[in-house]
Amino acid sequence: MTTAKPQLSLYNTLTRTKAPFVPMDENNVRLYACGPTVYDFAHIGNGRAAIVFDLLFRLLRHTYGAEHVTYVRNITDVDDKINARALRDHPDLPLNEAIRKVTETTAAQYQKDVAALGCLEPTIQPRATENIAEMQTMIQRLLDKGNAYQAGGEVLFAVDSMPDYGQLSGRNLEDNLAGARVAVDTHKRNPADFVLWKLSSEDEPGWDSPWGRGRPGWHIECSAMSERYLGQTFDIHGGGLDLIFPHHENEIAQSRCAHGSHAMANVWMHNGFLQVEGQKMSKSLGNFFTIHDLLETNAFGGRKWPGEVLRLAMLMTHYREPIDFSQRRLEEALRINEKLRRWALAADELGFEPDYDRLSTNSDFEAALMDDLNTPDAIQSLHQQMSDLSDRELQSRPEHNRRLAEFRQSLRLLGIKVEADTVSPLVREQLAARLAALNAKNFAEADRIRNELAEQGIALMDYKDETGQRQTKWEVKR
C-alpha cells in the first residue's frame, strides 16, 4: 500500500488564496526572506519571522531535498538608523569605522539569537553593502526604461510608469492619496514615488555613482540581491505583514519594470504580528523585548526561556494569525516541550540517524505542515503520536520503534531542538547514595538529597525496573 505524498499548499498574498505550490524548478527551489536591519538587537517579532521562514525552508528541503533549495535572507547594513546608532555609540570613531562596528556586532548577535531559536543558516546571507554595484545597475536600467527619473538630488521610481502598481497590497494610488499622510515632496512627480538613490552629505556614508555620491533607497537592495542570487523570477518571497506595503510592493515595481517580467516571485508569504501581554510591543509602553532579553535575562516573566520553548510558543499559532506573546503562553510551551523532550530523548537512546531524508515523519504531521504550515495541527499530531507511543500494546511490538523514530523526525522537521542534559560526577554520587538510602528505607535521608538536588534544578523520578529494582531518572528543569 502506498499513500500519496501530501502536496504542499501555500497561501499567496498576491492572490489572497491558498494554492498548491509548484516550483519553477524542482532541482532549485528558491526562497527569499527579508532579514534584519542591523542597528540593534532583534526583537521577538523579528524572531517570529525568522522562525516561520526557517520552517518553510526545512519543509522545502524535506520535500525537494536539502541540496535542491536555495534560501536567501539579506542583511541590511545600509540605513539611516544605522548611521544614527553609529554616531550615538561611537562618537569618537570615524563614521565608516563606527558603522562597521555597529553592523558587525549586531549581525553577529542576530545570527546567535536566531540559531538559539532553532533556525538553520540560510543558503546565502548577502549584505546590502556588498551589492551596491548590482543596485546601481538596476537603477540605471530603470532610468533607461523610463521607470525612474532624477529630481531634487534623488533618483526616484515613477509609480505612474507601472500600470498595475499596487497589486500585492490591493490598493490603488488614489487610495494612498486619500490618506493624505504621504509626505508631500514637491520634487516628486507623484507623491507615491519612492527613492532609489539619494545623495549623501559629507558626513553620511556614500558610494560614487553616475548620479553623484550617495546611498541606495530602502527597497532596491532586495530587488538587486534577489536577482543576483535567485534570478529575475523566483518561487517564494516572504516577510512580515507590515512589509506588504510599501516595501514588497515597491520591490515588485522595481524588479518587474527592470526585467520586463510578469512576476518577481510567484508566491508572496507574510507572517502575522505579535503583541505582548495584549498590547502592541513598543519601547514607550515598556513591553519591548529582544530575543536576547528572553534567552539570557529575567526581563520577561522573571526567568530565562530556552530557545526551543520560544520557538514552540510561536508555532503554537498559525503563522498568519496574530500572537499575543505572554508569560502564560510561554509556560504552556515549556510544559509541552518537557513532554516532547522525554519522548525525543527516549528515541535518541535508540540511536536513530538524524537525517531528514532517510526516515519519514508521521504522515498526519507532515500533511498538517504541508497545508500552509499548519503548525497547531502539526503539534496536535505530536500529542497524538505521544499518546499512541504510550500504549502498552504498541510498546510490545517492533512497530513501536518505527513510530518513535517517526516522532523524532517530526520534531526535527519542526526545528525543535532536543539535546540530552548531563550532570556532574558529584550529582551521580548523590543519586547513588539516595538509591542506597531508599533501599535501606531511610526515607528522611533520601528526601534530603532529593531536596538538595531540586535546589540545583534537578528533578527526580523514581520507578522500578523489570526486575522490581528501584531506579531513579533525573531531569534538569528548564
Added chain:
RNA sequence: GGCCGCGUGGCGGAGUGGUUACGCAGCGGAUUGCAAAUCCGUGUACUCCGGUUCAAUUCCGGACGCGGCCUCCA
C-alpha cells in the same frame, strides 16, 4: 478617511454546512514510602442581529469589538 485581517470553552488553538479537535490549567482515579513523571476519566464553546438552507460556529449581509497597513517597522 481608504485598504486588509481577526472575534471558538478559565487560557492557548485547529477545523467543519449536519458527527469528540487537540493541548495547558482544574477536578477525580491508578501508580508511589511521599513525590515527580506517566496512564485513565471528566466539565465548560463557537461576539451579536438578520438572511440563505431541511440544517450554520462553518456561507451571505449588517452591527459591535480587536489588530495591522496607508510614515521607519517582522
